[in-house]
Amino acid sequence: MKYNPSLIEKKWQEKWSKLNVFKASIDKTKPKYYVLEMFPYPSGAIHMGHVRNYTLGDLVARYKKAQGFNVLHPMGWDAFGLPAENAAIENKTHPANWTYANIESMKTQLIRMGLSYDWDRELATCNPDYYKFEQKMFLDFFNAGIAYKKETLVNWDPIEQTVLANEQVIDGRGWRSGAKVEKKKMKGWFLKISDFADELLDEIDNLSNWPEKVKIMQKNWIGRSNGAIIKFSIENSPNNLKIFTTRPDTIFGATFIAISPQHELSKQIAQKDSKAAEFIKFCESHSIKEIDIEKAEKHGYETGLTVSHPFKNDVSLKIYIANFVLMDYGTGAIFGCPAHDQRDYDFAIKYSLDIIPVIKTGETLPFMGDGPHINSNFLNNLNTEEAKILCIKKLSELGIGEEKVTYRIRDWGVSRQRYWGCPIPVICCDECGEVPVPIEQLPISLPQDVDLNKKGNPLENHNNWKKTKCPKCNKNAIRETDTFDTFFESSWYFARFTDINPSTPFSEEAIKYWMPVDQYIGGVEHAVMHLLYSRFFMRALKYVNIINIEEPFISLQTQGMVCHQTFKTKNKKWLHPNKVRKEDNEYFHVDTKEPVIAGRIEKMSKSKKNVVDPQQIIENFGADTARLFMLSDSPPNRDMEWSSSGVEGSWRFLNKLWKFVINLPKDKKLKKLPINLSKKNQELISIMHRTINDVTKAIDEFHFNLAVASIRSLFNALSSYEINEDDDKIVVIHVTENLLILINPMVPHLAEELWSKLENKGIISNENWPKVDLSYIQKNSVKIPIQVNGKVRAVVEIPIDSNKNDIKEIALKEENVVKFLKTSPKKVIIIPNRVVNFVV
RNA sequence: GCGAGCGUGGCGGAAUGGUAGACGCACUGGACUUAAAAUCCAGAGUCCGAUAAGGACGUGGGGGUUCAAGUCCCCCCGCUCGUACCA
Missing domain, CATH: 2.170.220 (Methionyl-trna Synthetase; domain 2)
Known part of the structure; x- marks a missing residue:
């Protein structure tokens, strides 16, 4: 009997649905586990990024279920947004029709992948039954x-x-x-x-199960900084100009003032000065993108106004209107210290302004590091931190400034x-x-x-x-x-999933039981905005007494992108991979037979045509093969390359596993493990326990590729095992059954089918995760390297926890070690069970 | 521009500061076959050496800390993500 994924996958999907295997309900006798993948925008067809994301989540959901948790694993649709309007215009349809049709086809695809969702909780954010709650x-x-x-x-x-x-x-x-x-x-x-x-x-510091990089990005995004507001008095005017700075210590290096084109003062100036008005208009002839503003050439307009320096009696500073000063940050006005800020430096060079160093350095300007202050009157010889404090103190005493905390976040x-x-x-x-x-x-x-x-x-x-x-x-x-903004919908959908009753956004009981999400999985592109908005939204809801949680996601994993090789024709046009054939390391166009240029491996994107349609893969190889390849190749948080040969490798492995299990001797009596195991059986059982240990650890640490690697190793041991006696049969079946439970979260359809082929009664989705017997994985000897000057010269096997003298003696008996030990060692480093290093 | 991350054989990737390259893909040789595919077995970082023993080199580049660095520190290069109205 051949492995026929399309047949068995459909069969088990129907069975799971019929038996309500993944239907979640509150059960206070069990610990809960809420696993959630970021819900998709219904663009019409799933792409490999979805396949990856949802395969990762499904593995976690099935694994936690096997570990005895009451699992909630829902799915829905982030259904509002710009693409629907664009598609509606292009295809002369209505955004609603387009969106709901897309949802239907994508749902079919997700079901075909065998994902363990509780579909009873499905939601679409464009449905008034969803968005009515957020209006409230x-x-x-x-x-x-x-x-x-x-x-x-x-x-x-x-x-x-x-x-x-x-x-x-x-x-x-x-x-x-x-x-x-x-x-x-x-x-x-x-x-x-x-x-x-x-x-x-x-609270970011308390998110111990979030990736460090995401936490750093959020911290920087919020961007709390301690600085100062300084009031500069405008010369020949009764008015002041308030500026914000994070570097009050460099006040003696200030040589100009710059204000935002949107600043109130800019407006006033523009009323009397048509050139200023023109300049402001010029600044506004750009997009609002931060990247455009920051990368644009720096322009300034000299207003003719000046302010007096707060600590230098005879110095006045020109006020410029400058395109790089943002109205949203601080007060929309800054003082420029060209010697110690790159942007101010560029500006000063362009407009021939003074550059006064106020920090001692041997390096070229601008210098952004710390050091003793110079040219700074009462701040001389202080470092940055000390000078900041003293400067603010002096400003407050004079009533012309104060300490001020500002945030980058708007x-x-x-x-x-x-x-x-x-x-x-x-x-x-x-x-x-x-x-x-x-x-x-x-x-x-x-x-x-x-x-x-x-x-x-x-x-x-x-x-x-x-x-x-x-x-x-x-x-x-x-x-x-x-x-x-559609981030509004995605800021609370995870709470709605806990209880989709029609009258309230969620129930207190459901929130109390299910929230927060135990494991959230999605693309790293959402590291700041979606995740920060969701964290904020929960707090805002708490503030208005709608919910009683703060942090929505206990643990977060961010997945990398799915990439693929790019191809171009000789006319430099992007070419779809299925139009390319490889022969003798050269690439050819399937139709024209012309040579094809193989480009870089890049993120799959429609514009570069380097996409592989998951549908096609599932039709050709089955969902299990697609899932296994997604998991086996790269660690989840890194970018992965989709390769057809890799998929074929996964396909071959599943076929081998299929054939192996189908050909096992079947005998219902052969269930109970014998008490006295032969040496070879002890060895196999011990490999099995080591695998259970490794796979469990790898899944807990989100290293799913390592979990797959250990299962493959266990299978290698199984398939080279020779069955001679009845006891051997029992042991092999026992080990195989455990292997199937371990691999079930990855390739659930195949696991179910083979589980039933081994004449088990229930379904494998309801089986418990195997327990490790630690006595099987303890080793009594260890191989350690013997180094001379840090280079390995021999490897010896010694009893575990040998004492240092014994280890040294054994090491010195090694011929190759002696060869390199021309003199007696100056120093001997022995780390028990790890390494020996002779230093000569 | 700014913030963050990543960089290890031909390829994807393993590796609590302690034997670099687990597991897999591709490749090469062999078995089976009339033949091919599939399958099974074996080999393999690069260079020197004899296809051995053994050695030298080797984790983007340069420097440093250490008995010992892929791993820690500094500088540089390349790529990726985000940059507030794409989701």
């Missing part, structure tokens, strides 16, 4: 002062008359119109994440001028301002009839929908036509 949450935030409206800058496409996403701005131009993008001021809704900045920052702008998102439940009244929609009127559903081809915001164009009455004064008013 928003109103609670609004009433608690967490949500507010303010003016902000957006990317404006003057031709399309629409706001563009950063993604839609390419080289400063709109992706469809090609028009130069402008910054435009617009009012939008914000959530006060900055109020929670300290807590979000401080409040979360949740407004989007888009159709396919959750409507923001507010009514804008000329008389009463922003009025919350009364709760009994929720949900505010999206209108179905909408014209996406018109310029501008579709909801704003929709007169019927937007016109309403003010709940307060009953006069004519209009609805808020902005919709939520």
Whole structure:
């Protein structure tokens, strides 16, 4: 009988579903385990990144179930977002139709992979049954002062008359119109994440099961810094200019002042100075992307205004309006110290400003390190930290400055001028301002009839929908036509999964039992935004008494990308891998037979055509092969390369395993292990226990590729084992059954089928994880290297825990060691059970 | 620009500061076959050496700490992710 994955995989998927094997419900007699993979955007078809993510999560879910946990493993759809609108315009369909059709086809694909989801908890964020709850949450935030409206800058496409996403701005131009993008001021809704900045920052240290890199990135993103506000008095004017600096110690090196084009003072200047107005306009003829702002050439406009230096009586500093000063950080104004800051240095060179070093260094300027201060009056000889403290003290005494903590993080702008998102439940009244929609009127559903081809915001164009009455004064008013950022939906979906009842977002009981998520898995690209917003959202919900947790994810794992070799034709056009054939290390086009240029291995992307369709792999090899390859090749957190030969290797292994088990002798009586094991059986059992130990450890540490490697080793031992007696049969079947339980989380369909072939009653998905018998894995001898000057000259096997003298004696008997020991050693290093090193 | 991560044979990757290359892929040789595929067995970092024994070199590059460095520290190079309206 041949291994036929498509047959057995379908069979077991149906069986699991029929038996409700993965249906989760609260059971207080068992410890719970909530495993969650980041839910997908329903783009239409799963890609290899999904396959990887969901295979990792499924392994964890099945493994934890075997370990006796009550597992919750749900799946849903991050269904709002920009692509649906673009697709709707291109394909002349409705975003809802497109999205729901995509969900259906992707769900079919996920089911085909054999993932152990409790599909009863499926949700789609574009469904009013989901987003109605977040409208209520928003109103609670609004009433608690967490949500507010303010003016902000957006990317404006003057031709399309629409706001563009950063993604839609390419080289400063709109992706469809090609028009130069402008910054435009617009009012939008914000959530006060900055109020929670300290807590979000401080609690990072308690996230002990998060990758260090993610924690560092979040810390830097929040960017708490201790600095100072300094008031500079503007010369020939009664007014002050407040600047923020993280380096008050360099105040004596200050040679200019720069303010943001959006600064209040810039506006005032522009009113009287048309050139200044022009310069500000020039600064606003760019996108709002940080990367564009930072990489842009530094420009400044000399305003003619000056301030006096707080500690240097006769020195005045020119005020510039500068394109690189951000209004959102600090006070939107800085002093420039060119000697000790790269940007200030570049600016000073460009505008021929003074460069005054205030830290002693032998190195070239700008110097960003620490050292004794010079040219700094009362700060001389102090280091940076001391000088900061003293400078702030002096500023406060003079009443012209104070210590100030600032944050890099800005409040979360949740407004989007888009159709396919959750409507923001507010009514804008000329008389009463922003009025919350009364709760009994929720949900505010999206209108179905909408014209996406018109310029501008579709909801704003929709007169019927937007016109309403003010709940307060009953006069004519209009609805808020902005919709939520889709990060809003993904900031609480994990809580909704715990209990999808129709009347409340979740129940207290379910939250108490299931939350927080024990293991969250997703791409590293979400390291900051999605994960930080979710952490904030839980705190905000707690603040308004909707939930009682702070940290949503106890343990986090971030997976790397799935990559593939790229190919180009000789005309430099990207070529799909299945159009390429390799012969004698040369690549050829399948159709034209022309040589093909093999390029770099890069992240799979449609634009470079280096994609492999999971569907195709599953049809050709089965889900188990795809899953096994995903797990066996690379550690989860690293990028992996998809290679067809690697897939074939996994396929071959499963075939070998299949054939091996099918051909085992079957005898129901052969179940109980004999009491006295022969030496060879003891050895096999001991390999098995070592494997159980290694696989368990590898899975716990998220090194799934090592788990696969150990299982393969165990199988190598099994397949070279010779069965002679009845006892041997029992031992082999016993070891094989344990191997199947170990491999079940990886290739569950094959494991189920073979488990049933071994005439077991229940299903393997309900079996318990095998226990390690430590007595089998203790060794009584150890191989250690003997080094001379750090180079290995011999390897000896000695009893474990031998004393140092014995080890030395054995080592000195080695011929090759003696050969290199021309004189008696100066020093002998003996680390028991590890190494011997003779230093000569 | 800024923040973060990664870099080990032909390839994916193993390796509590202690034998670098586990396990696999590709490759080479052999067995089976009329033949091929599949399967099974064996070999293998590079160089010197005889295909041996043994040795030299070797973890992106350069320097350092240590009896001992892929691992720790400093500098540099390359790639990847994020950079607030893609999700």
